[in-house]
Amino acid sequence: MKSLLVTLGFALTASVLPAHAADPLTGTLQKIDQANSITIGHRESSMPFSYYDDQQKPIGYSMDLCAAVVEGIKQKLNKPELKVQYQPVNSSNRIALVKNGTVDIECGSTANYLERQKEVAFSYSTFWVSKRFIVKSDTPYNSIDDLAGKPVVVTQGTDTALLIRKLNDERKLGMRIQSGKDHAESLLMVTTGRAAAFMEDDILVSSIRAKEQDPSSLKLLSDSFGGDPYALMFRKDDPQFKALVDHTLADLMSNGKADSLYSKWFLGPILPNNITINFEMPARLKELFVQPSDKASS
CATH class of the missing domain: 3.40.190.10 (Periplasmic binding protein-like II)
Incomplete structure (x- = not known):
């Protein structure tokens, strides 16, 4: 060798x-x-x-x-x-x-x-990785059930988009699913109030939170889904x-x-x-x- x-x-x-x-x-x-x-x-x-x-x-x-x-x-x-x-x-x-x-x-x-x-x-x-939601810390959301009927965002073209639709249908949550062109835009939709939560791989949302000017302004929900x-x-x-x-x-x-x-x-x-x-x-x-x-x- x-x-x-x-x-x-x-x-x-x-x-x-x-x-x-x-x-x-x-x-x-x-x-x-x-x-x-x-x-x-x-x-x-x-x-x-x-x-x-x-x-x-x-x-x-x-x-x-x-x-x-x-x-x-x-x-x-x-x-x-x-x-x-x-x-x-x-x-x-x-x-x-x-x-x-x-x-x-x-x-x-x-x-x-x-x-x-x-x-x-x-x-x-x-x-x-597993999948988790990231939300603004000052919101009352603690689990996926709290997002029922709320607008949520995923990044277009990702496998997460398929998972969230499946979860939405199986649990009859009525979440309104939107798409961001990339992870940066998806997060922006949360921080500007256009979406209640952004779902992505746990490490990616952890990374996104870490590079915010105030990481404490965002939190990850406790629920995690899948493993890939x-x-x-x-x-x-x-x-x-x-x-x-x-x-x-x-x-x-x-x-x-x-x-x-x-x-x-x-x-x-x-x-x-x-x-x-x-x-x-x-x-x-x-x-x-x-x-x-x-x-x-x-």
Whole structure:
């Protein structure tokens, strides 16, 4: 096994399987080799996974994981000067941009669902989330039942939109479901009173609250729903590229670098303004770091 140390605020190890070294390049690796360039899809406001810093540079936990993947690709292709390009994506276009070749790998906050696997492929799981509501602290809402008949918002194109409609129908709550174009707009609808609550992955709403000027002005409701894995996303039917991505992630998980990345982005101060999300590692993610899996949610 070959290893290449890269710096991501500390040394990460990215390695490639020697069994692939002599294999003819196919799929995404062939595309990257021929173009001498890889395009990374990133989010603009999905803190702390993938978002812009104050210099409009994409940073985050998922971006650091993808940086390790890029180093593995450089070694595999023997292209230390491989160009890295960045393409912003959102919940509505991320799958399409991966499928049509605009983006080679999406490094954001995308859940791995069986339905999505009909169109794209996913790496080993990199995070584990549940869904929760965020509301203004001065409102009387404490659970989903308190939102009956109220306007609530979800970000368009997300899996959360499907879940909230299902919950609304099953519980006969009569919530009036609205859509924001991205997480920033969805939160704005809550803070300006156009929606009573915003539902999203627990870590994302925790991150959104942490970067508010007054985090205490927002609260998370106690109810949580479901449990889903996040993963890096790329084109399907490309076993060579998937093997490289998965092997890189497994290496980070086994040597402790993934734990260090987690602490960096979820427990320590981060840009902008050195905010701290203070989100303890979910028990399921601890298990996935020990036994990596690309199993999807149904």
